[in-house]
Amino acid sequence: MLLASIILHAVQPIRNERSTASIYHLLQGKRSAQTLQDAHMYGLTNLFGIYPKLSRDLFDKLAADLLENKIQVNKTPIPYFNGMAYQSQTDAFLYRLLLLLQMLSNQAHGEKRYIPVTDQGQVQYWVKQLYRQELTQLGNWRSSLYEELYGLLENLPEEQAGLFVDRISGYQHIGLTAAQLAVKYDLQEIDVPLYQTSTIHYFLNQVSANKALFPYLGTLIEQPKQQSNTITSTAHKTRMMLERGLTLDQIAAARGLSENTIKDHIVEMTWLEGRRLASRFIGEADAAVIMDCAEKTDTNKLKHIHAALNGKYNYFQIRMALALRNEQEVEA
Amino acid sequence: MKTDLQQALLKYYGYEQFRTGQLEILESVMQNRHTLGVLPTGTGKSVCYQLPAFMRSGQVIVVSPLLSLMEDQVKQLRAKGFKRVAALNSFLNYEDKQQVTRNLASYDLLYVSPEMLQNDYLISRLMQLKIQLFVVDEAHCISQWGKEFRTDYLRLAEVIRTLGSPPVLALTGTATPEVQTDIQHLLGDLEMEKHIYPMDRPNIAYFVQEVQDQQEKNETMLALLRKMQAPTIIYFSSRNMAESVAALIRINMPDMACAYYHGGMENEDRILIQQQFLAGQLQIICCTSAFGMGVDKEDVRLIIHYHLPNDKESFIQEVGRAGRDGKESVSVVLYSPGDWQIPVHLIEQDLPEQSSIQQLMRHLYQRVQAGMTDLPAYELIVQHIPIGETQWRFLLYQMEKHDIVKGNQLQYNAQTWKDFLEQIENLVGERKKHKLVQLQRMKEWIYTDTCRRRILFAHFQRTVRPASGRCCDNCGDTLKDWETVPVSAQHDAAGWREQLRFLLQQ
Ligand SMILES: Nc1ncnc2c1ncn2[C@@H]1O[C@H](COP(=O)(O)OP(=O)(O)OP(=O)(O)O)[C@@H](O)[C@H]1O
Ligand SMILES: [Mg+2]
Numbered sequence: 135m136l137l138a139s140i141i142l143h144a145v146q147p148i149r150n151e152r153s154t155a156s157i158y159h160l161l162q163g164k165r166s167a168q169t170l171q172d173a174h175m176y177g178l179t180n181l182f183g184i185y186p187k188l189s190r191d192l193f194d195k196l197a198a199d200l201l202e203n204k205i206q207v208n209k210t211p212i213p214y215f216n217g218m219a220y221q222s223q224t225d226a227f228l229y230r231l232l233l234l235l236q237m238l239s240n241q242a243h244g245e246k247r248y249i250p251v252t253d254q255g256q257v258q259y260w261v262k263q264l265y266r267q268e269l270t271q272l273g274n275w276r277s278s279l280y281e282e283l284y285g286l287l288e289n290l291p292e293e294q295a296g297l298f299v300d301r302i303s304g305y306q307h308i309g310l311t312a313a314q315l316a317v318k319y320d321l322q323e324i325d326v327p328l329y330q331t332s333t334i335h336y337f338l339n340q341v342s343a344n345k346a347l348f349p350y351l352g353t354l355i356e357q358p359k360q361q362s363n364t365i366t367s368t369a370h371k372t373r374m375m376l377e378r379g380l381t382l383d384q385i386a387a388a389r390g391l392s393e394n395t396i397k398d399h400i401v402e403m404t405w406l407e408g409r410r411l412a413s414r415f416i417g418e419a420d421a422a423v424i425m426d427c428a429e430k431t432d433t434n435k436l437k438h439i440h441a442a443l444n445g446k447y448n449y450f451q452i453r454m455a456l457a458l459r460n461e462q463e464v465e466a
Numbered sequence: 467m468k469t470d471l472q473q474a475l476l477k478y479y480g481y482e483q484f485r486t487g488q489l490e491i492l493e494s495v496m497q498n499r500h501t502l503g504v505l506p507t508g509t510g511k512s513v514c515y516q517l518p519a520f521m522r523s524g525q526v527i528v529v530s531p532l533l534s535l536m537e538d539q540v541k542q543l544r545a546k547g548f549k550r551v552a553a554l555n556s557f558l559n560y561e562d563k564q565q566v567t568r569n570l571a572s573y574d575l576l577y578v579s580p581e582m583l584q585n586d587y588l589i590s591r592l593m594q595l596k597i598q599l600f601v602v603d604e605a606h607c608i609s610q611w612g613k614e615f616r617t618d619y620l621r622l623a624e625v626i627r628t629l630g631s632p633p634v635l636a637l638t639g640t641a642t643p644e645v646q647t648d649i650q651h652l653l654g655d656l657e658m659e660k661h662i663y664p665m666d667r668p669n670i671a672y673f674v675q676e677v678q679d680q681q682e683k684n685e686t687m688l689a690l691l692r693k694m695q696a697p698t699i700i701y702f703s704s705r706n707m708a709e710s711v712a713a714l715i716r717i718n719m720p721d722m723a724c725a726y727y728h729g730g731m732e733n734e735d736r737i738l739i740q741q742q743f744l745a746g747q748l749q750i751i752c753c754t755s756a757f758g759m760g761v762d763k764e765d766v767r768l769i770i771h772y773h774l775p776n777d778k779e780s781f782i783q784e785v786g787r788a789g790r791d792g793k794e795s796v797s798v799v800l801y802s803p804g805d806w807q808i809p810v811h812l813i814e815q816d817l818p819e820q821s822s823i824q825q826l827m828r829h830l831y832q833r834v835q836a837g838m839t840d841l842p843a844y845e846l847i848v849q850h851i852p853i854g855e856t857q858w859r860f861l862l863y864q865m866e867k868h869d870i871v872k873g874n875q876l877q878y879n880a881q882t883w884k885d886f887l888e889q890i891e892n893l894v895g896e897r898k899k900h901k902l903v904q905l906q907r908m909k910e911w912i913y914t915d916t917c918r919r920r921i922l923f924a925h926f927q928r929t930v931r932p933a934s935g936r937c938c939d940n941c942g943d944t945l946k947d948w949e950t951v952p953v954s955a956q957h958d959a960a961g962w963r964e965q966l967r968f969l970l971q972q
C-alpha cells in the first residue's frame with residue numbers, strides 16, 4: 135500500500151524528534167515555517183504537498199496502526215515525486231490537461247455536447263482561450279499531445295500509465311473515478327490520487343527540463359504572469375484599472391492616452407478573453423442584435439452595420455459585439 | 467396557435483408531433499393562465515416551458531430542485547445553439563454567480579434552485595425583469611404530503627407575489643389529488659387550469675418476489691441480471707449496501723460493468739458515473755434514491771428494488787426510469803419479511819425528536835439572552851444539538867412561520883416560543899403518521915393478490931390502461947420467455963496505448 139509505505143518512509147528520519155502529525159502536515163502541504171523546515175531538515179522535500187486532500191482522520195488511524203504494528207503492509211516502491219517544486223502547479227496542470235484532452239477528443243468528432251470534467255472556472259476559461267487562439271491548429275494539438283504523452287507514459291510503469299489514461303474523458307468515453315480505478319488496478323482507493331500526482335510531477339519534471347521536446351505540454355504549465363503573455367502589456371494596464379472600477383475617461387486621463395486607445399484595448403481583450411469584461415460595455419441582448427445584423431448583411435464593415443441598424447449603436451459597441459461573436463462560436 | 471406551436475416544436479427540437487398533454491399545457495401557458503400540469507415521468511415536461519422561452523420575449527424562470535439535472539439541461543440547450551440560458555445554484559462559484567446575476571436580462575431561460583430564491587439581492591434583480599412565466603418543476607416537492615418535501619419550496623408563494631405575480635406553471639410527474647390541491651394552495655391559492663394525465667406506463671411490467679434472507683435475495687438478483695442482460699438500476703436504502711452489492715455483482719458477473727452511486731460521493735465522481743451509464747460503459751448501477759430524478763437514458767430495461775421505497779410516489783418515480791423508449795421493461799421488487807423495519811427507521815430519522823427540539827430552543831434562547839440574535843448556521847448548531855440537516859430546515863421554516871425567525875434574526879417572545887413548542891410536537895406527530903400511512907399503502911401493494919398495475923395507481927387516478935406487454939405476476943405473467951437482447955457492452959480491455967490513440971484519433 136503506497137500511502138502506508140510513504141508514511142513509514144517519512145517516519146524513519148523524523149521518528150524521535152517530531153510527532154506523526156508533522157508528517158500529515160508535510161503530505162498535506164501546510165505552508166507553515168515549521169513544516170517547510172521539517173521537509174528540508176529531514177530530506178523529505180519531495181513529499182511536500184503530494185496529498186492535499188488527505189483526510190486527517192484517515193491519516194491518524196493509518197499512522198497509529200502502522201506504528202503500533204497493528205497492520206503489516208507490503209512495502210510498495212515509492213514512485214517519483216517532487217512536491218516542493220511542483221505542488222503548487224499540479225492541480226492546474228492536471229485539470230488543464232484533462233479538460234484539453236476532453237475538448238480535443240470531442241472536437242475531433244464534431245461533438246459539442248459533453249459535460250466538462252471540471253467545474254473550475256479558471257481552467258475552463260484557460261481551455262476556451264486556447265481553443266479560440268488555436269482554432270485552426272487543433273489537429274496539430276491532437277497529434278502532438280498524443281506523441282508527447284505517449285513518450286512520457288512509455289517511461290512509466292505500465293500500471294501507472296494505465297491509471298493515468300483510464301482517467302481521461304473524451305469522445306463517447308467517460309473516465310473512471312478513483313474508486314473504479316482502485317478496483318481495476320487492484321489498489322487501495324486512497325492510493326489512487328498519489329499515483330496520479332506522481333505522474334503529473336513526472337510530466338512537469340520532464341517538460342520543464344526539455345522544453346524543446348515538449349512544446350505543447352509546455353504551454354500547459356502555469357506561467358506566473360499568464361495574462362500579460364496574451365494581451366499587450368499596455369492593454370493589461372488598462373484592464374487592471376478597469377477592474378479597480380475606473381471609467382473610460384478616468385483611465386484615459388490617468389494614462390495620458392486618448393479614449394479611443396483605451397477602447398482599442400478593451401476590444402482587444404474582449405476578442406481574446408470573451409465576455410468577462412465586455413458586459414460592462416454592451417449587454418448580451420444588444421450584442422445579439424448586432425451579431426445578427428452582421429450575419430444577415432454578411433458584412434463586418436462597421437459603417438454598414440451602423441447604417442443597417444439606423445445608427446442605434448455606436449462604433450465601439452459594434453466592435454465589441456463583433457469581438458464577442460468570436461467567443462460565441464466556441465461557447466457550446 | 468396550434469400550428470405555431472407545432473412549427474416551433476419542429477424548428478427547435480426536430481420533433482414532428484406533440485406527446486400527450488404537451489399541446490394542451492402549452493396552449494394554456496401561451497394564454498398566460500396559471501397552469502398545473504401532471505404528465506408521467508419522462509414524457510417531456512421540459513418542452514412545456516422551453517418552447518415559450520424560445521418563442522416569446524421576456525424571461526422564463528424555472529425553479530428546479532435537481533442541481534445536476536439543471537446543469538445538464540443548460541449544457542444541452544447551449545449545445546443545441548440556444549445560448550441565452552443559465553442556471554443559478556450552489557454549484558456555481560462566486561465569480562460565475564456574480565456574472566450571471568449581473569446580466570440576468572441577457573437570458574431568456576433561467577434555472578434557479580429554490581435555495582437561491584432566498585437571496586434578497588437576487589430577488590431584487592429578478593424584480594427588474596419582465597418575467598413571462600414562472601415555472602415550478604417537480605412541484606410535488608412543495609407539498610408536505612408529497613414524497614420529497616422541501617422547505618425552501620414553501621416560500622415560493624411569497625416569491626411569486628414579490629415578482630408581481632407572473633403566470634405560473636407547476637409541473638410534476640407524480641401527484642395524488644391531495645397533493646395537487648396542496649400545490650395550488652401553497653403557491654398562493656392560484657386559480658389554475660389543470661391538465662392531469664394518467665401516470666401509468668403501459669410498457670412496464672411489475673413483479674414482486676419474496677425471499678427469506680439476504681443470501682437468497684442476492685442469488686435471485688444475480689439470476690435476474692443474468693437473464694435480462696440489459697441496462698439496469700438497482701435501488702437500495704443504504705449507501706453501504708449499494709457499495710457492497712455492487713462489489714458482489716462485479717465479482718459474479720465480470721462481463722457486466724457495474725458501479726455504485728449515492729449522495730455521499732463527490733460531485734465530480736457522481737457526474738462521471740451518471741455519464742458512464744448514459745454512454746453505455748456501465749450496464750448496472752447500484753444506487754440510493756439520489757440517482758434517478760432527471761436521468762434521461764432511454765433504454766433502461768430493468769429496475770430492481772433491493773430495498774423497499776417508503777411510498778408509492780417514490781416507487782413510481784424510480785420505476786419511471788425504465789423504458790423511456792416505449793419498449794417493454796420490467797420492475798422487480800425483492801423483499802424479505804424483515805425488510806419493513808428499515809423504512810420505519812428512516813421515517814423516524816427524517817423528523818426531529820421532541821427532545822432535540824427542546825434542546826435546540828433552549829440553545830437558541832441562551833444565545834438570545836447573551837445578546838446574539840443572529841441566526842446560527844446549521845454547521846454551528848450541529849455541534850451542540852444532534853439534529854439532521856433536513857430536520858433543521860424543517861424547523862427553520864416552522865420558526866419563520868411563527869415569527870421566531872425573521873430575516874436571519876431571532877426574535878424572542880415568551881408566548882410565541884411556548885406556543886411554538888406545543889404546536890411543533892403535533893406537527894411532527896402528524897407528519898410521522900402520514901408517512902407511516904404511505905408506507906402501509908406500499909406494503910398493501912406488496913401483499914396484494916389482484917393486478918398490481920391497478921393497485922399501484924389507485925390513489926392517483928381512476929383507471930389504468932391495459933399493459934402493452936406483460937402486466938404483472940398477479941395477472942399470471944412471468945419472465946420465463948423474456949427475449950434477451952444483449953447490449954454489446956463496450957469493454958475497455960484495450961491497454962492504455964490503444965485507448966490514448968482512440969481518444970486523440972491517431
Ligand atoms: N414531442 C416529443 N417528441 C419526441 N420526443 C420528445 C418530445 N417531447 C420531449 N421529448 C423527449 O423526451 C425526453 C424526456 O423529456 P423530459 O426530460 O422533458 O421529460 P420529463 O417529463 O421532464 O421527465 P422527468 O419526469 O424525468 O423529469 C427528452 O429526451 C425529450 O427530448
Ligand atoms: Mg423533468
Ligand SMILES: [Zn+2]
Nearest residue numbers: 917937938941
Ligand atoms: Zn396485472
